[in-house]
Amino acid sequence: MRSLAIAGALLLVAGAASAAESPVPLKDAPGRQLVENNCAGCHSLDYPRINAPFLDRKGWEAEVAKMINAYGAPIPQENVPGIVDYLTRSYGVGG
């Protein structure tokens, strides 16, 4: 009950602050869950989709590094290769 009440109160705040957000599906490939879990907390998943396909592996590495180093994303270092692999294969160029 208590947790429900908290969830309700938080939702109210979220509803007031932002628009309805429909799920943005990502391509089904190994690593998708990793990207959803590590990225969607701070931004919707249309960001990688609109930035495609023109970044190569180095480009996606730089984007993920920017999220961690410039924007302080709490992405564990061991998750980075899997995220970069997925983004390069699904939304990048040159595999």
Add this chain to the structure above:
Amino acid sequence: MLGRRRVLQGLGGSLAASALPGLASAADKPPLVTGLPPGVYDTAILEALPGKKPLIKLAYRPPNYETPLSYFATPITPNDAFFVRYHLSVIPEIDAGSWKIQVGGDGAATPLELTLADLQRGYEQVEVTAVCQCSGNRRGLSEPHVAGVEWGIGAMGNAVWRGVRLKDVLAKAGLRKETVEIVVNGADGPPIATTPDFVKSIPLAKAMDENTIIAHSMNGQSLPHFNGYPARLIVPGWTATYWMKHLTNIDAATKPFDGFWMKSAYRIPSGKFPIVSRFATQQTDANEPITEMVVNSLITAPAEGARLRAGQAVEVRGIAWDGGYGIAQVEISLDRGRSWRPATLGRDLGRYSFRPWSYRFTPRPGKATVLAKATNAAGQTQVDKLIFNPPGYHNNVMRPLSFTVA
């Protein structure tokens, strides 16, 4: 706090979607220009934020929605069609009754607070018609493509802004002579504490410019929530990165502000662009903050690919704008830039405004390709080849528009 907010974001998204199943499927195909990354055509949809018309949704959270071309047929952009751009996803609903701007900083001898009532009645009210254009407008047209929000042509708008001069407020705050920059912050913030809050600064001279205002009104109405309600900074001539929304803090600073959004973001390589108005206290040898907008234009009619009847006159129409020197002329070419003819300039709404223009002619049957080129009063003109820069700023390449006459 991090865990809670993340849960909240995910929950908010999925619940909203399941409660309103029609919303996602009702998305129409948005009117996108050619030349964007393929992923934009797969992903962008027409969708309305609360209080807004359907705009081109590039990203939900933080929300980035661009204005469709059709709204640029008039020189003033309607509030409910004005583009939306946020860096950070926590955008609080603001209670105007309790909202305040704190004016202070180490350069202010007499700090003060401003309420909305103070802004509406405590200072002389002034108006300026000015273009608000995202630094990254047309980033999506960069060749090669660069990472970021892949804007087409609509991350801009023009409005009549009403409010009070920033310099009048600063006069009450008792500026010390050591003040070099004015630092501004707004109520929106990051979802996690480790992300740098969006804070910007402007040079003292720009802050003291009589056209730099704190606006509480836009086209005669309150600002829309997603355009900075209840008040935002208006920095005419300069790109929208300085036009802080939901303004909460104005600090006079005696040292250059070194936050992430000044020292690392929104910077252009030095010496590549014909910029007059610069930001001396933030320059390095390699780069400097983006400042004034480069001169640019947009053809708004006829539509790309239109089929028009032979023997009838066509009116090519559009708008032109720049960093505040004023549009001196717009020229039209029908032969891919070999020869140019002057367009007729429309009503002058001020040197910071969109300037309408038109050019009437009777095309020969076949395919016609039109180029428009704006020149400002400082002699700056649009380029025919992109001045490439990694953040994708200052894209004022002339864009050909084609239609068929038969």
